[in-house]
Amino acid sequence: MWTVSQAKRCVFLIHRWTGVAACVLMALWLVSGVVMLFVGYPKLLPAERLAALAPLHLPPCCVPVEAALQRSPAPRAVQQITLTTIAGQPSYRLVQADGSLRVVNAITGMAAPAVDEAAALRSAQAFMPGAAGAVRAQVMDDRWTHSGLLDPHRPLFQVQMQDEARTLLYVSSATGEVVMDAPRQQRYWNFVGAWLHWLYMFRDGSRDTVWSWLVIGLSAMGTLSAVAGALVGVWRWRFAGRYKCGARTPYREFQMRWHHITGLLFGGVLVLWVFSGLASMNPLGVFSAGQRPDLPAYRGGAPGTARVAISANDALALLRAHGFVPTELHWRVLGGQPYLLAHDAAAATRIIALDKAGRSAAAPYRVLERFGLQDLHAPASVLLPSPVAHTLALQQHDAYYLRRGAASMYAGAERDLPVLRLQFNDPGRTLVYISPATGDVVLSVDKAQRAGRWLFNLLHSWDLPWMLREPILRKAVLVAMSCGAIALALTGTVLGYRRVMKWAVRRGERSASGERVLGRVSRLRRWCGARDFEP
Incomplete structure (x- = not known):
């Protein structure tokens, strides 16, 4: 059975030899x-995408949505319908039951042709008007496109724009x-x-999977190295006496x-950061x-089978009459009741739903800024088999429902x-x-997910x-603590380098010494073999 001194010796050795590699890795992390606090991984935010879209105008839009559905191999199985602008053309985007995408021209009602380099360039130039561009390549995946959200769109055309x-x-x-x-400056900063x-x-x-398990x-x-180092640091510090x-x-x-002093000051932070990673x-x-919540039950239908009776043209006209200029229309279903969700260039939303009060037979649909909470309770009750224990309308963010900055991965x-x-x-x-602004379930977290949070x-x-x-203030504190932890990692890197070099020198000396011994033995054997010794 190990003694206390043997256990401590083991912890010392774990920290010494795992720290040789871990300190370099931690310094890089x-x-x-720190860079990630200010520059995030490349992504197209919803607000950026909507801001780049042209408003949906009348005319030339639009053929009825039913005409677009006829271009689907399984119209009744369509899960999402969106009227948007693609490469400057009003278009219906259909999401099939298997997640595949199909585009229909909203002016002609014809299926959009396969996307080639010319179409990709037109789309890029419509996204950034006035900027020239050139198609660089078609890729399945590269260093900036690992997100799983891009899987339905692969392969991707890379278009290099000549903007500032x-x-x-x-x-x-x-x-x-x-x-x-992915602007050039963002790409360059992302390398570090x-x-x-x-x-x-x-x-x-x-x-x-290999990358996941490597990380x-x-x-x-x-x-392990950080925890061992924290223990060693505490053991070696004289809290009483000198x-x-x-x-x-x-x-x-x-x-x-x-290394000892910075470890005592910032070792705890480093342990928490590496463990949370x-x-x-x-x-x-x-x-x-x-x-997980049962979203199909919550919706109670899909746009392929349940749609509002108002046409796309009438919906656009109704929205404009209410002072709202839409850039996208989404056909949705909530609790079996179809509705339209509209976005404008500023990412604001409006809802077109059937006027349940029936105030006007000539105008059966009304424009809402958001659903009433009572409209959401009944559909939400079927999200899980268990009953709802508590309901609350939040007016500010809580510990799980948070809005992050533009650099955040969220x-x-x-x-x-x-x-x-x-x-x-x-x-x-x-x-x-x-x-209530969209009718979407935007987040769900159970005990395990809350623990992960x-x-x-x-x-x-x-x-x-x-x-x-x-x-x-938050970033200033994080940068200050990061600087202390970087000092800890860099001093450890220097010590690790010295340890490795010392080990290499000793190994070289032993190797050289061994070679000298072997040389002497070899010469002795040759000398003995050259003589005929009699027993």
């Missing part, structure tokens, strides 16, 4: 993490839409930012001394949802207010958030609502 920002646009080969933009932080140089495609393994090693050198640390050499990978699915998640929050009485005590998002990003409301 910390530096890239030297933006690289990615155009869907399925629909011809611009699905991502998200691309480096997430070790994307080792990732292949949107789903890469999990390295994060686990880093966590060493013979007069200091509380036994180390006199500059690098060792400051491990938690972000959801190892073995420990933070996965036990039961920046694309719309978190508008007010929002309806329901807590179900299921084993996971699931929280479901529904947006605290162990990853909070410890890694410090993103409580009151922290996010003070972005400058």
Whole structure:
């Protein structure tokens, strides 16, 4: 059985030898993490996409949506219908039951031709009017397009624009839409930012199990090394009394001394950051949802079979009569009742729904800014088999429903207010958030997911609502702590380098010594073999 001194010796050795590699990795993670506070991984935010769309005008729009559905191989199985603008042309975008995409010209009612380089260039130039461009390549995946949200659009056309920002646009080969933009400055910063932080140089495609386990393994090693280092640092610090050198640390050499001191000051932060990075990978699915909301039951139908009776042209005219200039129309169903959801260039929304009060037979549809909360309760009750335990209309963000900054990996998640929050009485005590502005279930989290939120998002990003409301102070604190942790990692890197070089020299000396011995033995054998010894 191990003694206390043997156990401590083991911890010392774990920190010494795992730290050789872990300190370099942690230094890279910390530096890239600071960059990520200000520059995010390339993505096209919903607001950016809507701002680039032309308003839907009357005329030339639009053929009836039923005509567009006839271009689908399975019209009744269509799950989503959107009227938008693609390459300057009003178009219906249909999402089939298998997730595949189909585009129909909203002026002619004909299926859009296959997207080629010329179509991709037209779409890119419509997205950035006045800028010249050239198609660079067609790719299935590259360093900026690992997101799984892009899978239905692959392969992607790369279009290099000649604008001031030297933006690289990615155009869907399925629909011809611009699905991502990556300005040159953002791309360059990402080489020392998200691309480096997430070790994307080792990732292949949107789903890469080898990459996932590589990051999990390295994060686990880093966590082990950091915890061992924290223990060693505490053990070696004299809280009462001093060493013979007069200091509380036994180390006199500059690098060792400051590695010890910075470890005591910032080691805890480093442990939390590396461990939360491990938690972000959801190892073995420990933070996965036990039961997900039943969205088809919540909708109670699909646009392929349930649609509002108002035509697209009449809907556009009705919206304009209410002072709303739409850029997109979505055919939706909520609780079996169809409705239209409209977006404008500023990402504002309006809803066209049947006037249940029947105030006017000549105008059976009305324009709403949002659904009433009572309109959402009944459909929401079927999201999970368990009953609703608690309902609350949130007027401000809570610990799970948060709006992040543009650099965040969650920046694309719309978190508008007010929002309806329901807590179900299921084993996971699931929280479901529904947006009255769209009727969409925008977030659901059960116990396991909430644990992941605290162990990853909070410890890694410090993103409580009151922290996010003070972005400058939050970033200043994170940068200051990162600088301290970087000093810890860099001093450890120097010490690790010295340790490796010392080990290499000793190994070389042993090797040279061994070669001398072997040489002498060989010469002795040759000398003995040259003589005939008699017994």
